[in-house]
Amino acid sequence: MQKSIQQDIHSLIPAERLRHLHKVSARLSAAGSPHPPALAGCFVHLQAGDAVWPANYEAAAQIASGQKLSSTRDSGNASASFELVAELAKALREKSSSAVLVATLRERELLSPDAIALGRRIARQHLPLVLLSFGRTLPKPGDPQKRLDIPEMTVAADDAVAVYRVAEESFWRARTGVGPTWIRCATGAQH
Numbered sequence: 001m002q003k004s005i006q007q008d009i010h011s012l013i014p015a016e017r018l019r020h021l022h023k024v025s026a027r028l029s030a031a032g033s034p035h036p037p038a039l040a041g042c043f044v045h046l047q048a049g050d051a052v053w054p055a056n057y058e059a060a061a062q063i064a065s066g067q068k069l070s071s072t073r074d075s076g077n078a079s080a081s082f083e084l085v086a087e088l089a090k091a092l093r094e095k096s097s098s099a100v101l102v103a104t105l106r107e108r109e110l111l112s113p114d115a116i117a118l119g120r121r122i123a124r125q126h127l128p129l130v131l132l133s134f135g136r137t138l139p140k141p142g143d144p145q146k147r148l149d150i151p152e153m154t155v156a157a158d159d160a161v162a163v164y165r166v167a168e169e170s171f172w173r174a175r176t177g178v179g180p181t182w183i184r185c186a187t188g189a190q191h
Contacts (some may be wrong), residue, residue, distance in 0.1 A: 013161065020044070024064045025160050033060040035134060038155075038185045040064055041163025042102060042132055045171040049099045051092055053085055057104055070099065081105060082115045089127040089180075100128045100174040107135040107184065110148060119148025122180055129180035130170045136188035150182045157185035 013021075024044055028036035039057070043064030046052070051070040052061040061069055072088050085103040092099045109115060110133055122129065131150065134157060151173075155162040163185065170181035 013164065018161070021160050021164055027063050028060055031060065031063060033063075035157045035185065035187065037160035038132070038134070038157040038163045041160040041165075042130070042167040042183065044164065045167050046100075046102070047098075049096050051088065051099065051101045053088055053101060053103045054081075057102075061102070070095070072101070082109055082118055085129065085131075086118060086122050086127065089122070089129040090125070093128050098128075098175050100130060100171055102130045102132060104132045104134075107133045110182065116148055119150050123149045126177050126179040128174040128177075130167065130174055131180060131182040132185065133182065134185045134187050136186070148182060150180050152182035152184055154184040154186060157187045 021040055021044060025036045025040035028039055033039055039060050043052070043061045046061055046065035046067055046069060048067045049070055050065075050067070051072045052058050053072045055072060058069065058071070070092065082105060085101070085105065088103075089101045092101050110119070110131065153166045153170075155166055157163070163183065166181075166183050170183060173179060173181050
């Protein structure tokens with residue numbers, strides 16, 4: 001008993017949660033999901049009634065969370081995807097006060113001039129939204145970047161624990177009405 005207590009003292013995440021996270025990542029990898037550590041780190045926070053967009057991530061979300069999720073079958077067209085995500089998040093908030101939408105979008109979709117204006121509106125509306133994107137490299141400190149006015153955190157896509165910790169706060173923000181968060185997962189080797 002003393003040994004397990006000592007293990008938990010040295011980690012902010014309980015050992016059993018870490019084991020679960022790594023098992024989920026392995027199951028997602030075996031299922032052929034893209035970016036299994038990042039999806040595992042994010043999707044383990046899903047609860048019954050939450051939703052994932054686009055629909056091709058629903059199977060991975062089901063594997064990771066084991067929960068009955070709300071459906072967002074409407075995939076929309078690529079040029080209007082961020083706008084569709086905003087509408088889906090509004091509809092989900094009306095359906096359930098604690099439900100969260102996890103939307104996976106391309107970074108270039110989130111950094112277009114139209115998306116930046118929409119991101120500012122989404123931030124003011126405090127939508128229950130966790131944005132997840134994948135890009136090749138981490139932004140360098142001091143690089144000028146376009147901003148959505150949505151809090152963002154950049155993590156390595158191959159680090160399930162880092163994504164888990166960022167997603168934990170992101171889901172808390174979305175569930176408590178604070179608003180959306182953008183998790184930027186870097187997939188390149190240039191960390």
